[in-house]
Every structure is written in structure tokens, then in C-alpha cells.
Amino acid sequence: MRVDASRPVSAGCVLDHPLAHEQARALLKALADPLRLQVIEVLGRGERCVCELTDELGLAQSKLSFHLKVLKDAGLLEAREDGRWIYYRLRAEAIGALQRWLGDLAAGCDTPASPCG
Amino acid sequence: MRVDASRPVSAGCVLDHPLAHEQARALLKALADPLRLQVIEVLGRGERCVCELTDELGLAQSKLSFHLKVLKDAGLLEAREDGRWIYYRLRAEAIGALQRWLGDLAAGCDTPASPCG
DNA sequence: AAAATAGATCAATGAGAGTTGATGCATCAA
DNA sequence: TTGATGCATCAACTCTCATTGATCTATTTT
Structure with missing residues (x-):
């Protein structure tokens, strides 16, 4: 088996x-x-096989593979094996979780500073 | 004047x-x-003077200054000068813009791949 | 005017992250 | 079974970027 079945820490219900x-x-x-952002943008339009990504982005195979792993480990991608090919898709939940996290971030940013002098 | 008045490309109405x-x-x-994420989280709770940030985060001065510049250049922070002190605040618009951008990103990610064989 | 403080900037160093080419392991076709 | 294809992984190299300490400027205090 080429695709590790174990989920990264950040994946799954955690998000x-x-x-x-x-x-x-x-x-x-x-x-x-x-x-990686290019990869994400392509996968944002739909699932892709690695070979499609390689063509579409004009990348060396090992280079793409490296970055796909980074994205998958972060919980942003999910891989699906089909015979000789592997299809990747973007995990919308990961994007959604990040969106919500950003939303909370600036909650109190208009609070003025206490004068420093 | 220590704070450059010119806006970074990503700042202002662009966002x-x-x-x-x-x-x-x-x-x-x-x-x-x-x-930098720590800095953002502190500033997310309200405006701060650089010396407050230095204390609150326990950082070397030049180190903090370096990262504040990176964040400001990206359009995430805004600086306000008051005498000897400089106050930084988080630009909620930048966070909001990024949030929306992320929202658009995964729009079509459930489109299945065309089989590769 | 001189000393002190806030903060930015610079040069040198060091660590981490991406790139490249080779190799290995499946799977499929012949 | 042999050869070809799809993809992951590894080692070596490169390069980017953060860290550190020193220096510089502006502002305030004495």
C-alpha cells in the first residue's frame, strides 16, 4: 500500500x-x-490524479510528490487510490476550519492601547 | 520620521x-x-506599544522589530507614532480579506476527477 | 548639551525548507 | 515474466529566512 491509511493529527473530526x-x-x-498554493487552487476546482497535476503545473514528479505530502500531512488534502493512479482532493473542512479560526483572531483588535508613557 | 508613510501594496482599499x-x-x-502568529494573537486583543509586546512576548528588541516589519509589509499591521513610542494594531480588513479568499478557494473541490486510465 | 530610551536597520551566522536526480515499490500491459 | 508506467522516498545540494549583536536615528529627560 502506497498511501498511509493513518490520519494526520490535524485531519478528521478535529477540524x-x-x-x-x-x-x-x-x-x-x-x-x-x-x-503548494497552485496545487491547492487546482484541487479547489476538483479532484485530480497526480499525473494530471504534473502536466497541469509542469512540475518534476518528485517535486510535486514532496509538496503533496506536506499538504496531506497538514490535513489539507485527502488521497484516493485507484489501481495505478492516486487521486487527490482538497478537504473543504480544513479550509473552513482555518476560515473560522481567522474570524476569531481579530475579535478585539480595535481595543486601544493603554498609553505607554 | 521612523514610520514610513507609504502604504504596502497589499494595504488599504486593495483589501x-x-x-x-x-x-x-x-x-x-x-x-x-x-x-509572528503570537504577535498577531496579542494584537488581536488590542493595540499595543512595541515595548509592551517586547515584555509580553519576552523577545529581543531587534527580533520583534524584524517580525513587525514583515507583518506590516504584508498589510496585516498598521503603526501609529506617538512621541517616543510606536503603537501597532491588527488590520481586521486584512484578516477579513484572507477569510473571504479562503472561502472561494474550495468552491469546486467536490468535482470528481475524470478517470485517468 | 549630554545622557538615556524607543525602535529601526544592518552584517554575519545558522537552521530549516525546497530542489534535484536516483532509486525503490507497486500496478498494469505485453 | 518482462518491461513500462505512476508515484513515493532518499541523499546531497542550495537557498531562503530567522536570529544575534552592533550601530544608527529620533525623541525625551536632566
Whole structure:
């Protein structure tokens, strides 16, 4: 079996609850790479086989594979095996969880500072 | 004057419009650092003077200054000068823009892949 | 005017993360 | 069973980026 069945820490039902800082940071970090963001954007339009991604993005195979792993470990992607091919899809729950986490972040940012002098 | 009056590309009214990929990536990258995320979380609770941040986070001055600049350049922070002190606050618009951008991202992610064989 | 404080910036160092090419392991076709 | 294809993984290299300590400027205090 080429695809590990065990779920990353950040995956699954965990994302239905409020995100911990570490989890949020892991998602942000995974998204913050230009190449990975391209991958995410393509997968945001629908599931893709690795070979399609390779063509669509014009990437070296090992390079793409590296970044897919990073995204999967962060809980952003899910892989599905079908014979010789592996299909990846974006986990909308992960995006949603991050969205909500960001929403809470700025809650009190208009509170003025106590003068420092 | 110690604080540059010119706005970063990603700041201001730009964030009221849909974010470009590059802008979104800049925000994500700025947020993806553990230390910067701490700063953001503190500023999410209200405006702070640099010296308060230094104390509250226990950081070396130049280190904090470096990260504040990164966050400001990304459009996430705004600085206000008052005499000898400089107060930073979180720009809720930037967070909001990123939230919306993320929302659009996963729009079509349930579209199945065309079988690859 | 001189000393002290707040904060930015710079040069040098170090650590982490991405890239590249090779190799390995499945799966499918012949 | 042999060869070809899809994909993951590994080791070596590179490069980006954060850290550190020093220096510089502006502001305030004495």
C-alpha cells in the first residue's frame, strides 16, 4: 500500500472543533508556499490524479510528490487510490476550519492601547 | 520620521476587493511563522506599544522589530507614532480579506476527477 | 548639551525548507 | 515474466529566512 491509511493529527473530526494555534499554524505554513498554493487552487476546482497535476503545473514528479505530502500531512488534502493512479482532493473542512479560526483572531483588535508613557 | 508613510501594496482599499493570489500568499506567509502568529494573537486583543509586546512576548528588541516589519509589509499591521513610542494594531480588513479568499478557494473541490486510465 | 530610551536597520551566522536526480515499490500491459 | 508506467522516498545540494549583536536615528529627560 502506497498511501498511509493513518490520519494526520490535524485531519478528521478535529477540524470540526475550534482550531488550536498549532493546527492553524500548520495549515498556514502548508499554504504559504507558492507551489503548494497552485496545487491547492487546482484541487479547489476538483479532484485530480497526480499525473494530471504534473502536466497541469509542469512540475518534476518528485517535486510535486514532496509538496503533496506536506499538504496531506497538514490535513489539507485527502488521497484516493485507484489501481495505478492516486487521486487527490482538497478537504473543504480544513479550509473552513482555518476560515473560522481567522474570524476569531481579530475579535478585539480595535481595543486601544493603554498609553505607554 | 521612523514610520514610513507609504502604504504596502497589499494595504488599504486593495483589501476590500478580492485578493489576488500573490496578495493572499503574502498574507499566508506572514502568518505562517510561530513568532509572528503570537504577535498577531496579542494584537488581536488590542493595540499595543512595541515595548509592551517586547515584555509580553519576552523577545529581543531587534527580533520583534524584524517580525513587525514583515507583518506590516504584508498589510496585516498598521503603526501609529506617538512621541517616543510606536503603537501597532491588527488590520481586521486584512484578516477579513484572507477569510473571504479562503472561502472561494474550495468552491469546486467536490468535482470528481475524470478517470485517468 | 549630554545622557538615556524607543525602535529601526544592518552584517554575519545558522537552521530549516525546497530542489534535484536516483532509486525503490507497486500496478498494469505485453 | 518482462518491461513500462505512476508515484513515493532518499541523499546531497542550495537557498531562503530567522536570529544575534552592533550601530544608527529620533525623541525625551536632566
